[in-house]
Amino acid sequence: MLQISDIYEHHINEPQLYNSRIVDNYIKLIKSRYNFIDINQLLQHAGMESYQVADEGIWFTQTQINKFHSKLKELTGNKDIAREAGRYAASPDALGAMRRYILGLIGPQSAYELSEKTAAKFTKSSLYQTRRIGSNKVEIKVTPNQGVTEEPFQCESRLGFFDAISKVFNYNLPEIEHPKCLFKGDKECLYLISWQDSPYMIWEKIRNSIVVVSIISFILVNFYSSLNTTLLFLTTSFSFILLLSIYTEKIKAKELISAVDNLKWTSENLIDQINLNYENSLLINDIGQVLSKENELKGLLSQVVHILEDRLDYDRCLILLANPNKTKLVSKAGYGYKLNTLNELMNDEGFNLDKKDSRGIFVTCFKEKKPSLINDIDEIKDDLSARSLEFAKRTGSKSFICCPIVFEDEALGVLAVDNIKSKRPLVQRDINLLMGIAPQIAVGIHNIRLVEARLRQFQSILHALVASTEARDPITAGHSERVTEYSEGICKELGLPSDYTDMIRVAASLHDYGKIGVDDAILKKPGKLTEDEYNHIKTHADKSRKILERISFEGIYKEVPKVAASHHEKLDGSGYPEGLIGDQIPFGSQIIAVADVFEALTSRRHYRDPMPINEAFDYIVNNIGTQFNEKCVIALINYYNNNKNAVPYFYKGQFTSLSLAANLYKKTA
Secondary structure: OOOEOOOOOOOOOOOEEEEHHHHHHHHHHHHHHOOOOOHHHHHHHOOOOHHHHOOOOOEEEHHHHHHHHHHHHHHHOOOOHHHHHHHHOOOOOOOOHHHHHHHOOOOHHHHHHOHHHHHHOOEOOEEEEEEEEEOOEEEEEEEEOOOOOOOHHHHHHHHHHHHHHHHHOOOOOOEEEEEEOHHHOOOOEEEEEEOOOOHHHHHHHHHHHHHHHHHHHHHHHHHHOOHHHHHHHHHHHHHHHHHHHHHHHHHHHHHHHHHHHHHHHHHHHHHHHHHHHHHHHHHHHHHHHHHHHOOOHHHHHHHHHHHHHHHOOOOEEEEEEEOOOOOEEEEEEEEOOOHHHHHHHHHOOOEEOOOOOOOOHHHHHHHHOOOEEEOOHHHHHHHOOHHHHHHHHHHOOOEEEEEEEEEOOEEEEEEEEEEOOOOOOOOHHHHHHHHHHHHHHHHHHHHHHHHHHHHHHHHHHHHHHHHHHHOOOHHHOOHHHHHHHHHHHHHHHHOOOHHHHHHHHHHHHOOOHHHHHOOHHHHOOOOOOOHHHHHHHHHHHHHHHHHHOOOOOOHHHHHHHHHHHOOOOOOOOOOOOOOOOHHHOOHHHHHHHHHHHHHHHOOOEOOEOOOOHHHHHHHHHHOEOOOEOHHHHHHHHHHHHHHOOOOOOOOOOOOOOHHHHHHHHHHHO
């Protein structure tokens, strides 16, 4: 079956006590001395995955460790395998985390005294307490934490760990006394550890002793012997002590160089980890910034994969989302793939979610809402569907991670990364990182879909409002829709921002909504209106404002009532309802004014037939500066000429400005 990560289900009620670095050390020992053992079978028996063991941030339970050790002891036939593994951690072949950590200390004295802190890096099962009882001797007391039941092999493992500390510094094995033991009925394990001095310290003591003996001997020789004998003794003693000092200092220098190299090695690893943590924090910050600003799904996914490409060290990335009816997973964004492959993925039919026998990697990850990590696809090829295997071969995938994109227990899609160039194995840490990113993506997707749903709801309400006014008069039906089209066309020609254009669209759709309060007899009158009737119709503008102000518009849409109500204002102040002049009129109202008059002139009314297009444009052009904004007029003419299948409009009379003439000529010549 597909190797789905079970880290969220394994022994869910047990505390995770033992760091993966302990198991990793065992694995290195097995590869070095017991290479006949099937490591995958061993890990599977213990409920572990190889990528978890390779990740220094993963911890295992007591049950998992017990199963691992019992199976390993059975396979090796070595009842002392725990202590052997502890000692192996100090060998140069191991290069494990324990060795790296201990080498960061000065010597065995410091390492033993700090073992309570060192042990905490590898196990949370027990409390370590240390006490110095001599220059080369310490006492270490180990007490299990409440609720933890250790096994005898873990005492042996501790003995191996204490052996390792001395061996790391090239000392001989320490002498360890074990007067108290948990597994002999005591409440704690007590270890008395002593060790010999380092080679340098031994030779330094020898040299110092010889110096003392030489001084005493010189005094005696000088008192009882001749001058020549004294000089010969002095020369010989000095030469011997000098050679011994040189040798001692060489040993000291060698030990210091080794210590410096060890500290450098440890420091470089620490710097690498700091850089990794810094990059990950920038990654989370960057994604957070995108989520707070982006309001379109395509833009969100595009920016997210760009951030992942910039911040992470994966060769490729792919985001797949479920379609609305959850029947397919469809590729939406990615990087690292060849352009034609990515386009093919985007345009492909996707991966089926509604087939019961579907065993695809993406589909399984989506349905089970669990991450999966595969470091060798050949190991699971028999468990894959033909479609998934063909996809893997076509894209060259070997190792990859799939993480479900889930919001409030609802699967929305899958985030997948893989390496085809990099030799770095994928580990549990990679899953943890991506499982931290995927929920953020899910929140962003959910929020955008909420906004889209609200927008659809708003648009449906808007259409209903417009329909309610236009249904009153079949003659003018479609007026608001066409005014909206022309207004959007003007905005497009002027290059106005999308949010402002959308506000104009809403205002244009509702610009005549106040007519719902105008009497039908006046609204549909076929003949000329009286002054009172005309004044009554003029009230529709202010009625539009009052009605629209009752709607809780937000952001830029707060301008809608004012913009809609001012579409009959004129630049010279002769308009209504307020008689605004020039820039007092909202620019959006000036746009709608041009669109409204043009649509009204070119459409049939109760009292006249539609005016020819050229005559309508002539009227608008002739009223530039008094009634209409020049830029808006030019934009309408350009929009009409570019988008309507008709003879382009070109006014041959006197233009009100050279700029108007130049623009019209440019568009129609």
